[in-house]
Amino acid sequence: HVEETNINSISAPCWLPLVLSGLQVCTGVMVHGYPMVQHLCGGLHSFMLEHGFNSIADFKGASLPYFTTHGDLVARQQAAVAERKAAKVGLANDQNWTGDGFIAEAESMVSNKA
Numbered sequence: 566h567v568e569e570t571n572i573n574s575i576s577a578p579c580w581l582p583l584v585l586s587g588l589q590v591c592t593g594v595m596v597h598g599y600p601m602v603q604h605l606c607g608g609l610h611s612f613m614l615e616h617g618f619n620s621i622a623d624f625k626g627a628s629l630p631y632f633t634t635h636g637d638l639v640a641r642q643q644a645a646v647a648e649r650k651a652a653k654v655g656l657a658n659d660q661n662w663t664g665d666g667f668i669a670e671a672e673s674m675v676s677n678k679a
Contacts, residue, residue, distance in 0.1 A: 590602065590605065
């Protein structure tokens with residue numbers, strides 16, 4: 566279960582695709598009153614209509630394939646940086662410039678080519 570202090574009708578449905586089947590809103594009801602539950606139910610209903618879901622089971626767990634750890638994200642970022650560095654085109658230093666190939670060499674280092 567998840568208990569979120571600032572849960573609302575927009576954030577509540579976002580937890581369900583991770584496999585949750587319920588949200589604890591006790592503190593929210595104590596602070597904001599029972600109408601908060603009606604607001605959450607209305608928001609969940611709107612979310613389900615917008616995405617064509619008939620029941621919570623239709624989208625429960627749908628985000629799991631995209632869920633990962635911080636360590637995995639760091640490793641992916643490092644791999645992407647290494648890949649960009651490996652694919653970098655251009656001259657390693659000023660000694661590699663040639664007089665006749667200046668235009669082609671300069672064009673090879675343009676970073677915003679379409």
